[in-house]
Amino acid sequence: MAMSLRRRTHTPAPGEGLIGPARVDARTKNLTKRLRAGDIAVIDHGDLDKVSADALVAARPAAVINASASISGRYPNVGPQILNEAGIPIVDAAGPGVMELHDGDQLRLDGADVWHGSTKVGTGRRLDADEIQSQMHDARAGLAVQIEAFATNTMEFIRKERELLLDGIGIPPIRTRIEGRHTLVVVRGYHYREDLQTLRPYIREYRPLLIGVDGGADAILEAGYRPDLIVGDMDSVSDRALRSGAEIVVHAYRDGRAPGLARVEALGITPVVFPAAGTSEDVAMLLADDAGAELIVAVGTHVTLVEFLDKGRDGQASTFLTRLRVGGKLVDAKGVSRLYQARLPARLLMLMLLVGLLALFVALSATPAGQAWLQVIAARWDDLWTAVVEIFT
Structure with missing residues (x-):
């Protein structure tokens, strides 16, 4: 049974942990609509799925606290792996007490402990790559x-x-x-x-x-x-x-x-x-x-x-x-x-470049200023060609 937040008051462990404002919702897809970079997402999502994990990663939270088990062992869901690969810390199975928090509450994570001021509101376990792989291996048996x-x-x-x-x-x-x-x-x-x-x-x-x-x-x-x-x-x-x-x-x-x-x-x-x-x-x-x-x-x-x-x-x-x-x-x-990724063939790119140069030439030829520019370019080209010929002869 969840205890009241006011009754769980302890002295925080020494050393600063990860700090950020809480965003709390039992429905992950509702939470991601208001989650911002640097927030700490507090969810209650057993067997965290890929789509929900992708949405969390897109919001770039500082950490994710899950009241439930992110991998229950029912099947090998890939959500926790996606969060881990994105570098987002996961405090898993933190208990129902974290769902009593409110949006904006300032949280601090010390390892697997979740602190709100001087109150420890939950303790879970930190999911790292090895722990996730071990749980995924066990879940495949289900x-x-x-x-x-x-x-x-x-x-x-x-x-x-x-x-x-x-x-x-x-x-x-x-x-x-x-x-x-x-x-x-x-x-x-x-x-x-x-x-x-x-x-x-x-x-x-x-x-x-x-x-x-x-x-x-x-x-x-x-x-x-x-x-x-x-x-x-x-x-x-x-x-x-x-x-x-x-x-x-x-x-x-x-x-x-x-x-x-x-x-x-x-x-x-x-x-x-x-x-x-x-x-x-x-x-x-x-x-x-x-x-x-x-x-x-x-x-x-x-x-x-x-x-x-x-x-x-x-x-x-x-x-x-x-x-x-x-x-x-x-x-x-x-x-x-x-x-399949669409790619333009090299010959098509060359054709587009030639068409663009031709269009530029026609546009320059149609105006007196353009004609003057073309004469200058022609003179510079003639000088360059003469210099190259002299080098080889």
């Missing part, structure tokens, strides 16, 4: 159990959602015209920024319909585009994206509860509500497939077992089965930025 759970979850999901998956029953109509078009489904997942950048020529040529899944809508805006459709439970998408003019589809629970509905309606927007089990990225793919999309290109979505486990076991089966239903329409662009 994958067999997770695969069994995945199989059980898959059968349960088929039983509950067979009409939706097999016949499309329950998919609501939308006004956005998708039939016969390419669609690009963007999830703010692994390597989404790099993949969107690499796909720019494809987007420019084919002009696919852009579907943002929750925060994926903001990723589309950040890339310089506008989403046509936004799908999700609306817990990580900005008001700016919701007001961008895209059609909104609120992903609701199977019983019809939609926590994100009130937020959308408060903005004066009337959304479509889609009650379905599984994840919002699955809902986006099912919508695109049911509406007749010719091709579905996915960016930042989840495809590997570890990624499914990062997302949470409840969503594994739906993602797996949705991909089976969509079938050959689906092209997964995740990681395409690491596979």
Whole structure:
């Protein structure tokens, strides 16, 4: 049981440790929106996943304090390794007491001890590279159990959602015209920024319909585009994206509860509500497939077992089965930025340089001042050529 902060008062250990203001939130994705460089992030995130770790690294905190175990042993999650490689200290399993802190509280880390003034608010363990590797090795042994759970979850999901998956029953109509078009489904997942950048020529040529899944809508805006459709439970998408003019589809629970509905309606927007089990990225793919999309290109979505486990076991089966239903329409662009980097051939660069020089010559020839410059350049060239000839003759 957590003790009151006022009751845990001790004399700090000698020697100054790392100092910084606290930023506290049990939901990491909410915390990273207000986290700034030099802050100390205080989270309660068991099995810290890659996407959350990447978001923390991008905010450049001075340290991360996790109330829970960053690696529980359930599966080999890579979040702590990402923080360690970025040089961000991690105080792990510091206990629930650290979640009683408030934004702005000045903290000091002495080893694995967390101090707020003269009060020690928690003690965890410092995760270094060796400790992380040891825990990851032990966690790999847990994958067999997770695969069994995945199989059980898959059968349960088929039983509950067979009409939706097999016949499309329950998919609501939308006004956005998708039939016969390419669609690009963007999830703010692994390597989404790099993949969107690499796909720019494809987007420019084919002009696919852009579907943002929750925060994926903001990723589309950040890339310089506008989403046509936004799908999700609306817990990580900005008001700016919701007001961008895209059609909104609120992903609701199977019983019809939609926590994100009130937020959308408060903005004066009337959304479509889609009650379905599984994840919002699955809902986006099912919508695109049911509406007749010719091709579905996915960016930042989840495809590997570890990624499914990062997302949470409840969503594994739906993602797996949705991909089976969509079938050959689906092209997964995740990681395409690491596979291919566009490069201009040397001959094309030379051609561009020659065209530029030709354009400059024509522009100079069209004006009296330019003609005078060309005469000066010609005279200097003639002098240079004469000097070179004299050297060799």
